[in-house]
Amino acid sequence: MGAAQSVLEREDTRVQKFRDALTWAFDKQQQREEEVGTNKKQLKQLSDAEILDYINHTLCILPNQKASSEEEQEEVRGAEATSSSSRTTSRPSTGTSSLIHGGETYSVVVEDFGDSFYAKNWLSREEADALFAELAAIGEPNRPSELSAVSSASKKYPLWTETFGLKREKDNCRALDRWGSYHESWLRVKEPPTQLSKVCDMMRSRLNLPTYAVNSIVVNYYWEGDTTYIPAHRDTVHCLEENSKIYCLSLGASRDFVLSCNDDNGKFVKEDLNVAKEWRVGHGDLFALGFETNQQYVHSVPQAPGLKQMRISCIFRTVTRSFIDLESSEHKDATYFVSGKTKTFSAEVVATENIDDDGKREHIAELIQKREDEKRLKKTTKKMLHEENAAQYYMGEGRTVLLAKTKKEDDTTKETTSE
Numbered sequence: 001m002g003a004a005q006s007v008l009e010r011e012d013t014r015v016q017k018f019r020d021a022l023t024w025a026f027d028k029q030q031q032r033e034e035e036v037g038t039n040k041k042q043l044k045q046l047s048d049a050e051i052l053d054y055i056n057h058t059l060c061i062l063p064n065q066k067a068s069s070e071e072e073q074e075e076v077r078g079a080e081a082t083s084s085s086s087r088t089t090s091r092p093s094t095g096t097s098s099l100i101h102g103g104e105t106y107s108v109v110v111e112d113f114g115d116s117f118y119a120k121n122w123l124s125r126e127e128a129d130a131l132f133a134e135l136a137a138i139g140e141p142n143r144p145s146e147l148s149a150v151s152s153a154s155k156k157y158p159l160w161t162e163t164f165g166l167k168r169e170k171d172n173c174r175a176l177d178r179w180g181s182y183h184e185s186w187l188r189v190k191e192p193p194t195q196l197s198k199v200c201d202m203m204r205s206r207l208n209l210p211t212y213a214v215n216s217i218v219v220n221y222y223w224e225g226d227t228t229y230i231p232a233h234r235d236t237v238h239c240l241e242e243n244s245k246i247y248c249l250s251l252g253a254s255r256d257f258v259l260s261c262n263d264d265n266g267k268f269v270k271e272d273l274n275v276a277k278e279w280r281v282g283h284g285d286l287f288a289l290g291f292e293t294n295q296q297y298v299h300s301v302p303q304a305p306g307l308k309q310m311r312i313s314c315i316f317r318t319v320t321r322s323f324i325d326l327e328s329s330e331h332k333d334a335t336y337f338v339s340g341k342t343k344t345f346s347a348e349v350v351a352t353e354n355i356d357d358d359g360k361r362e363h364i365a366e367l368i369q370k371r372e373d374e375k376r377l378k379k380t381t382k383k384m385l386h387e388e389n390a391a392q393y394y395m396g397e398g399r400t401v402l403l404a405k406t407k408k409e410d411d412t413t414k415e416t417t418s419e
């Protein structure tokens with residue numbers, strides 16, 4: 001009875017795996033249809049051999065499967081040796097396959113590309129659905145009422161983003177991937193919602209990462225394909241742990257994720273890109289961008305004309321060099337140059353060397369004030385340079401000094417503060 005039961009259970013698992021393989025074939029066919037658009041003549045049906053190749057492959061190993069018996073665990077381990085040989089024909093020459101092996105209960109095949117990798121169906125359908133539903137509900141109130149190509153073209157990154165940061169144990173400061181001069185946006189870093197926190201935990205356990213890893217998450221909302229995309233760029237890494245990967249998890253509509261040559265910086269039309277490698281990233285897929293790949297290539301999610309469905313991507317980073325204290329800082333004012341308005345802020349950014357470092361603190365109001373003062377200085381200097389008699393200026397610490405007035409006057413250097 002026990003043995004028969006066990007055989008039946010194994011058969012059930014195989015049937016499930018077979019169903020998953022057929023779902024994959026169906027998705028793949030749909031993807032091809034999307035790619036060729038309405039030109040059905042070009043449509044190449046998936047061959048039986050391709051489907052069989054995939055089925056053979058998935059019967060060896062599937063994401064998120066629970067190894068219920070010793071034999072099944074052997075089967076999972078065995079796939080490491082067979083996976084690359086059974087799939088060599090359908091793999092691009094740039095990629096090799098390897099295995100993420102997060103303990104006994106989780107394994108998934110990945111395609112390697114240098115120090116990056118792509119893992120299809122890294123999240124199960126149910127896991128991806130739950131995260132998508134949670135994040136869509138958060139983003140939806142910010143969907144623009146009119147998505148016009150004209151307004152999106154004027155923005156460098158025409159996307160809505162949400163930023164989440166986990167608190168470090170030491171002092172409850174939140175991880176902050178700090179860049180740019182719009183310091184006010186740093187105040188928006190929030191506690192991740194339930195499903196997103198769960199996925200951070202899964203990431204650490206399935207990818208064997210340390211407890212402080214993937215502590216900073218940016219969520220990008222690609223409302224549709226015509227006006228929302230990410231032009232080719234390189235990620236800044238100065239706040240990240242040395243050599244750590246940046247994990248891009250895709251949810252919802254499939255889009256192209258493209259690595260291309262550095263000259264493509266700023267381009268977002270697929271045909272204009274010098275593609276080095278690309279993946280069609282779909283619901284639940286994970287792309288891990290390695291440090292070297294980020295140096296060698298720019299990456300983009302190009303425009304997808306005609307696409308109506310939303311894609312959400314979650315970008316997970318391991319921040320060890322920058323945190324923000326949103327709870328225990330004193331209140332300080334900053335005055336804006338253009339409007340003359342004064343606003344009160346209560347936050348300090350902490351620049352650190354590593355995850356446990358006390359770090360150097362700077363009040364956000366002081367950083368904003370410094371930026372506004374620089375704006376004023378720039379404007380004043382520009383004005384002075386246009387004045388007929390002005391000849392040479394020296395821009396020092398917060399003041400502009402007139403060194404010489406005109407060629408005609410004597411050459412004694414005069415010092416005049418401009419403000």
Ligand SMILES: O=C(O)CCC(=O)C(=O)O
Pocket residue numbers: 218220230235248249257299300301313315
């Ligand atoms: O959406 C993606 O997969 C990529 C996003 C990205 O490149 C970024 O946020 O820097």
